[in-house]
Amino acid sequence: MRRSAAPSQLLKRSQFRPPFVGGVAKRPCLEVKTPSGQSPGLSKPTQVRSPKDILSLIQTPGSAPLGNCEHPHTSDSTNTALTDDDTLEKNIVPDDSPSQSTISDQTVSPSDKLYLQSSYSVSNSNNLVPGRDFVRPGHTQSHASARRPLGQTVQPGAVWSRQVRPGVTPPTGEENQEPPQTKYYSVVWCKRSNKKHKKWEGDAVLIVKTRSVVLKDTEGREIGRGMGYKLADLASLQDGSTLPVGSKEVEIQSSISAESFASGSCFIGEMEPSPATQPLVRPRPKPKPFRLPTLSRPSHTTENNRSNPTPLFDPARPDALVMPRPPSQHQWQNSNSVVVDVVVDPHVSGHLRPHQQEGVVFLYECVMGYRTHDTNGAILADEMGLGKTLQCVALVWTLLKQDPYHQRPVVRRVLVVTPSSLTVNWGKEFTKWLGRSRLQVYIVDQNNKAENFGKQTISPVMVISYEMFIRCAQAIKELKFDLMICDEGHRLKNANIKTASLLGSIGCKRRVLLTGTPLQNDIQELYALVEFVNPGVLGSSASFRHVYEDPIVASQQPQSTEEERQLGTSRAAQLNRITSMFILRRTQEVINRYLPAKSEYVVFCQPTETQLEVYHRVLGCRGLNSCLAAPNGTDTLSALMTLRKVCNHPALLARGADEETVKSELIKEVAAFLPSHLEVGKYEETDSGKLAVLSCMLWALHESETREKIVVVSNYTSTLDVVAALCKRYSYTHLRLDGSTPTHRRQQLVDRFNCATSNDFVFLLSARAGGVGLNLVGASRILLYDLDWNPATDLQAMARVWRDGQRKKVHIYRLLLTGTVDEKMYQRQIKKQGLSGTVVDARESQRVHFSVQELKDLFTLHSDTACLTHDLLQCECDQQGGQAPAASYTQQDDTTHRACQLGSTSTTKSTSSTTTMDQLYSWHHLAPPFSSAVVKDWCLEAASDFITFIFSNEARTEVAPISSPSL
Ligand SMILES: Nc1ncnc2c1ncn2[C@@H]1O[C@H](COP(=O)(O)OP(=O)(O)OP(=O)(O)O)[C@@H](O)[C@H]1O
Ligand SMILES: [Mg+2]
Numbered sequence: 001m002r003r004s005a006a007p008s009q010l011l012k013r014s015q016f017r018p019p020f021v022g023g024v025a026k027r028p029c030l031e032v033k034t035p036s037g038q039s040p041g042l043s044k045p046t047q048v049r050s051p052k053d054i055l056s057l058i059q060t061p062g063s064a065p066l067g068n069c070e071h072p073h074t075s076d077s078t079n080t081a082l083t084d085d086d087t088l089e090k091n092i093v094p095d096d097s098p099s100q101s102t103i104s105d106q107t108v109s110p111s112d113k114l115y116l117q118s119s120y121s122v123s124n125s126n127n128l129v130p131g132r133d134f135v136r137p138g139h140t141q142s143h144a145s146a147r148r149p150l151g152q153t154v155q156p157g158a159v160w161s162r163q164v165r166p167g168v169t170p171p172t173g174e175e176n177q178e179p180p181q182t183k184y185y186s187v188v189w190c191k192r193s194n195k196k197h198k199k200w201e202g203d204a205v206l207i208v209k210t211r212s213v214v215l216k217d218t219e220g221r222e223i224g225r226g227m228g229y230k231l232a233d234l235a236s237l238q239d240g241s242t243l244p245v246g247s248k249e250v251e252i253q254s255s256i257s258a259e260s261f262a263s264g265s266c267f268i269g270e271m272e273p274s275p276a277t278q279p280l281v282r283p284r285p286k287p288k289p290f291r292l293p294t295l296s297r298p299s300h301t302t303e304n305n306r307s308n309p310t311p312l313f314d315p316a317r318p319d320a321l322v323m324p325r326p327p328s329q330h331q332w333q334n335s336n337s338v339v340v341d342v343v344v345d346p347h348v349s350g351h352l353r354p355h356q357q358e359g360v361v362f363l364y365e366c367v368m369g370y371r372t373h374d375t376n377g378a379i380l381a382d383e384m385g386l387g388k389t390l391q392c393v394a395l396v397w398t399l400l401k402q403d404p405y406h407q408r409p410v411v412r413r414v415l416v417v418t419p420s421s422l423t424v425n426w427g428k429e430f431t432k433w434l435g436r437s438r439l440q441v442y443i444v445d446q447n448n449k450a451e452n453f454g455k456q457t458i459s460p461v462m463v464i465s466y467e468m469f470i471r472c473a474q475a476i477k478e479l480k481f482d483l484m485i486c487d488e489g490h491r492l493k494n495a496n497i498k499t500a501s502l503l504g505s506i507g508c509k510r511r512v513l514l515t516g517t518p519l520q521n522d523i524q525e526l527y528a529l530v531e532f533v534n535p536g537v538l539g540s541s542a543s544f545r546h547v548y549e550d551p552i553v554a555s556q557q558p559q560s561t562e563e564e565r566q567l568g569t570s571r572a573a574q575l576n577r578i579t580s581m582f583i584l585r586r587t588q589e590v591i592n593r594y595l596p597a598k599s600e601y602v603v604f605c606q607p608t609e610t611q612l613e614v615y616h617r618v619l620g621c622r623g624l625n626s627c628l629a630a631p632n633g634t635d636t637l638s639a640l641m642t643l644r645k646v647c648n649h650p651a652l653l654a655r656g657a658d659e660e661t662v663k664s665e666l667i668k669e670v671a672a673f674l675p676s677h678l679e680v681g682k683y684e685e686t687d688s689g690k691l692a693v694l695s696c697m698l699w700a701l702h703e704s705e706t707r708e709k710i711v712v713v714s715n716y717t718s719t720l721d722v723v724a725a726l727c728k729r730y731s732y733t734h735l736r737l738d739g740s741t742p743t744h745r746r747q748q749l750v751d752r753f754n755c756a757t758s759n760d761f762v763f764l765l766s767a768r769a770g771g772v773g774l775n776l777v778g779a780s781r782i783l784l785y786d787l788d789w790n791p792a793t794d795l796q797a798m799a800r801v802w803r804d805g806q807r808k809k810v811h812i813y814r815l816l817l818t819g820t821v822d823e824k825m826y827q828r829q830i831k832k833q834g835l836s837g838t839v840v841d842a843r844e845s846q847r848v849h850f851s852v853q854e855l856k857d858l859f860t861l862h863s864d865t866a867c868l869t870h871d872l873l874q875c876e877c878d879q880q881g882g883q884a885p886a887a888s889y890t891q892q893d894d895t896t897h898r899a900c901q902l903g904s905t906s907t908t909k910s911t912s913s914t915t916t917m918d919q920l921y922s923w924h925h926l927a928p929p930f931s932s933a934v935v936k937d938w939c940l941e942a943a944s945d946f947i948t949f950i951f952s953n954e955a956r957t958e959v960a961p962i963s964s965p966s967l
Contacts, residue, residue, distance in 0.1 A: 182209040184256035192249045208234050215245045220267045220546030224248045263574035264547040268539040309406040313343035321349040323364045326404050340406040348394045355590040359391040362584050367510040372581050377511040377533025381585040384516035385803035389429045411482035418487040420465035422773045424747035451475040473502040481508045489513035493525035523549050548575050598810045604818040604867045604949040605689035614650040623666035647817040648719045649688040651678040683722040690815045693943040700942035709779040711763045713797045720764045738766035754778035767797050776800040780808035791829040818948045819862035867949030879927035926950040
């Protein structure tokens with residue numbers, strides 16, 4: 001049923017109290033200012049970076065190189081982990097008894113010994129001889145450690161003759177000598193004793209600086225320290241010399257370069273890339289050893305093509321996607337085989353975009369173990385919508401059918417683990433790109449039990465949700481999968497959670513982890529994900545902490561020394577170097593040209609009188625003020641949530657609106673003074689500015705001839721109730737997907753909505769339940785009713801509509817209630833992006849931390865402004881989409897910025913598609929009156945009575961032809 005009267009006519013204009021006079025925004029008096037006069041919410045970045053920021057330096061291709069680090073590099077290039085020598089030298093003791101304080105005396109664990117004993121030194125990986133040279137997977141050890149096998153005794157005399165005896169007075173004039181450079185040695189150590197036969201207990205690294213030494217075990221942990229040595233004694237250390245260090249004694253094995261120490265490779269080992277990326281030369285076939293003929297053969301191998309194998313698909317076709325051939329070392333291990341080209345089925349490869357072709361090659365090299373020695377894992381961290389699924393489909397199909405040695409296919413069984421809302425979608429993607437005749441997928445559900453997978457022969461690919469996997473882990477273990485793909489794999493970032501440990505235990509070495517969420521923000525999480533795909537490449541958890549995490553974090557502390565900063569930077573560079581061998585991330589830029597144009601709007605909605613009244617009341621609450629006096633996580637989030645509910649609809653604070661209202665003390669306090677007309681389920685547009693705007697927009701869209709559909713996203717299911725009530729009131733057909741939607745219903749809802757012939761007009765989506773992975777290209781408009789603290793969550797939601805497969809121009813709206821916490825959250829988002837150039841993880845919002853000053857700012861209502869964010873930009877534009885006076889323009893980073901810049905926020909370029917402060921300057925800034933010439937969006941224009949300000953931006957893209965599978 002269509003209504004003739006627009007909601008804007010139905011709403012009584014008198015119920016709104018305009019925050020500005022005559023449509024011209026007054027510049028507000030800012031309530032909180034920093035000493036420099038800037039808002040705390042938008043202040044200039046300091047030089048000091050958080051650990052997260054340095055981790056943004058650990059970038060994958062396409063991001064800022066480490067050289068962009070802001071730390072100044074001085075000419076003093078000495079790297080050291082020692083503390084200030086001045087302090088040490090104050091404690092110098094008489095020559096005869098050097099003071100050697102042992103910080104910790106830790107013994108080496110059996111597993112460490114195993115590792116140490118199996119270490120080797122490799123100079124040329126091509127010349128490895130299996131059996132002779134063996135190494136801890138993926139590592140070469142750059143220092144010549146363990147020359148003396150552990151546990152071996154030493155003949156007296158042999159080394160003692162060169163012992164440095166502390167206390168022997170050196171030649172005079174030592175004090176005038178230049179302090180020597182820090183030196184590093186590979187040593188073996190044992191407990192100090194007078195025994196003639198030493199039994200060495202472990203390898204270690206000795207750091208020698210001026211008169212002091214530090215001993216670190218192979219995990220980078222400090223196990224001894226000594227000081228007060230003679231300069232000459234330390235200067236004369238050489239291979240075979242011994243030295244007492246605290247309660248231990250060490251014997252020098254060899255010296256280590258400063259570079260090896262700076263990168264940490266003397267602890268973790270150097271991970272050498274395989275020469276796979278080098279041009280591959282067809283190897284000369286090796287003479288075949290005698291073999292009895294066998295009767296069982298792989299189906300695609302005949303006697304004829306065995307001796308003269310041909311690739312499954314023609315590698316000479318101009319559009320053929322040919323996989324790299326095995327590197328020579330790999331061929332050594334398969335010395336009986338002839339190499340044949342592996343070519344991706346043209347049926348699939350014809351659809352791959354260039355970045356997807358690159359991705360398939362990358363994944364292939366990783367899982368085949370071509371890129372690194374003995375590791376078979378990869379992380380594909382492409383931004384959302386780049387087609388990670390298709391890249392995996394191409395990989396799986398190739399490995400199921402082909403083998404570079406023309407023996408049997410590389411994999412026989414493939415396991416795909418996904419969030420529950422995506423299992424069916426994976427099945428659909430396989431069918432979309434391969435067709436049913438090539439491959440069928442076994443999706444585990446009520447009808448298809450995991451344990452029955454082994455009894456069928458039709459499908460080699462099992463798709464299962466994480467939840468179901470936990471229940472069937474034992475059965476799956478027994479099925480023996482050869483390749484495992486974990487979609488939305490950032491959920492495995494905590495190695496302690498059950499899913500991660502169970503998945504890790506199923507004994508499948510080829511592992512691919514997919515995630516659209518950046519990994520670089522938490523170094524421990526990065527470790528957990530890498531450890532999952534390539535166990536051991538970053539060493540043990542303890543060595544990772546000592547070698548990478550601690551120095552990187554230390555280098556970011558405000559009080560860090562130049563040496564610490566240098567060490568942190570080189571360790572971060574090394575970590576980046578290692579991880580880039582198996583982590584690939586591309587940003588949305590690579591796909592933009594395939595997508596239709598996109599218009600984005602940040603819409604500032606005018607608060608209603610009821611909202612202003614309730615908001616003021618909440619700010620005066622006892623609960624909120626005690627939270628300011630003694631901030632603690634729970635109360636703060638509860639206070640913020642209460643304010644956000646007022647922004648969405650004040651009736652959400654009525655008793656019983658949702659579970660939270662029952663739990664929160666603050667909401668109980670607020671409920672007592674709520675205006676009596678606010679009741680659960682009675683969600684009038686006249687009480688909420690945002691709902692009024694949404695109502696007008698939906699009406700305009702529904703009345704139009706364009707037959708467009710819209711997705712409305714919220715972080716709260718109770719807010720989805722509000723919108724659902726609105727849809728019901730105006731008889732708009734709508735679907736809803738939130739946490740309570742059963743798994744099997746989710747894809748059905750998505751399919752129904754995407755179907756061009758369906759009448760469903762609105763799709764109500766919970767950001768948490770449906771934010772990741774879903775394709776909602778049936779809609780061309782998406783409206784975010786509220787924001788998340790984390791820009792990544794909002795980005796994820798927006799990407800549901802503006803993604804491959806979308807053919808219409810996309811409109812993205814974000815609603816904020818003017819002058820409230822909504823605006824503050826938005827400012828935090830764009831500032832965060834601007835500072836770090838990378839987004840934080842999706843669950844970050846649970847760990848939002850605020851200073852008291854920030855809280856005060858968040859708890860301040862600015863009721864006298866049309867747009868606080870624009871005021872803070874101090875923009876002098878005409879607020880009609882025009883630009884500021886020419887004289888006040890500045891040029892920065894190839895982008896035209898307005899003169900209104902609030903200081904330069906950052907020189908770091910955003911690698912993501914979230915708007916940054918800098919970018920916002922170049923958007924259109926629009927204040928009322930909103931004529932169609934200015935707004936250029938009839939949908940928004942219909943709601944203009946209830947809008948105080950708009951930021952808008954049009955991303956025009958050169959649309960490339962859209963390829964679709966020929967099904
Ligand atoms: N080369 C292509 N040509 C046409 N459509 C494509 C292509 N690649 C992917 N698509 C389509 O683009 C959509 C997005 O792909 P997909 O779901 O794999 O993205 P994703 O990288 O997994 O994103 P997210 O991180 O959001 O899950 C899908 O509908 C997919 O079928
Ligand atoms: Mg996906």
